[in-house]
Amino acid sequence: MLKKLLKQGPRVINIGLQSFFDALKQQETRAVHVDWRPPIVRGVLLDKLRKLRKGTAK
């Protein structure tokens, strides 16, 4: 597996920072970019908002 990876070079799924993806493309690395950011709030508040959205709060 490792030999194969070293021989063929990496294929990268880049999640989040666009600049990392741009750097990979500049080095002609095979890569796809997934545009993702973490939610703005976390924890209990995020859970409450998700339940509200689904209509399952209270």
Added chain:
Amino acid sequence: MIDIDSANMKALEGLFEAEPLLVGMGKAKDLIPGMEGKILLHSGPPIEYERMSGPLIGAVTGAALYEGWASSVEEARELLGSSGISFEPCHEHDAVGPMAGVISPNMPVFVIENKSSGNRAYATMNEGLGKVLRMGAFDDSVIAHLKWMEESLYPVLKSAISNRSNSGEPISLKNIIAQALHMGDELHNRNKAGTSLLFRALAATLVETCDSREKLSRVLKFMDSNDHFFLNLGMAAAKASLDPLGLIEGSSIVYIMARNGTDFGIKVAGLGNTWFTCPAAQPDVLLFPGFNKSDVNPDIGDSAIMETYGIGGFALAASPAIVQFVGGTPEDATRYTKEMYEICAAQNKSFTIPQLNFRGTPTGIDLLKVIETGITPILDTGAAHKDPGKGQVGAGIVRMPSEAFAAAAEAFADRYA
């Protein structure tokens, strides 16, 4: 239990049915609700004089001189720092203003009526680019230009607009916006098509109602020289269309975004009239010659109402030429628009983008989608010098800061969860 999706649908149906019409003009003190005494309206959420940024201080200084409340800059500053003048947001008075957004009692304003719900919104006439009051400039030339607008431009436009309105043919601003999007405007930093269409709509009536060929010539030359003339009208159209959303219980749609150069603030339909604020962002600016990045003031203006309405930065894909003014590439412009679909509840029924196979613009910023995706609204915007009196330094792109959305999300959960 609250049904957010149904509440949002109700909010957006109202927005899509809105029909903003240009119905008249008058002095701010005679038309804008609560415009009494020595009051100055400004852009963005509420702010006291001590916390105002340079361009807003410059604009309120100029407004005090324009009103004749002071005869020198020093006298104006003394008055502004005392309790003799009240400062209130345009948004709290059914009005909007670009950049510093200052409206004083004697400034003429357009009257925009939302035919579907009967509410009205107000905005001043656009002064042009560069050294202008809304960018914080206030020297003699700025005040003289404002006086010309009040004494010469306003009466001519008022006659023509009243004539159109009284004859049962008020100008539909929604129609102009929809057409301008197909002609390369995004209606925030590019208003060339919108201004041209307004010019066409008013031309015959201006000729019929103006008694002086010389006056008319100056008015037409000014409108022709100011590609941003339509901006203020578009903003008031957006304001008149969005304000009724403030009464929709349970809706997570953002119906106001505004900045005062110090703070950024939003209002959410299901949370009524409460501001949620945080420090304003720093725009990424394509600078005019002679300025550098350290000159740029934090984000300022009520013009974020355009993105809240589903145009401006949200319709950048319709306006590849705008990147020459705000920076980036046409591919960036398309990417920004596509990203905004991620945080909006709908595609606009009236405003479409030819470059995206006539897809409706992303419309109705959903607070919960902003929170979940971590994507905040993107705007293209003018940029003012951070010091009072200097004016515009460029234009660029700015992403709204997340903290105001986080604060609104907490209040939304407290109220409905």
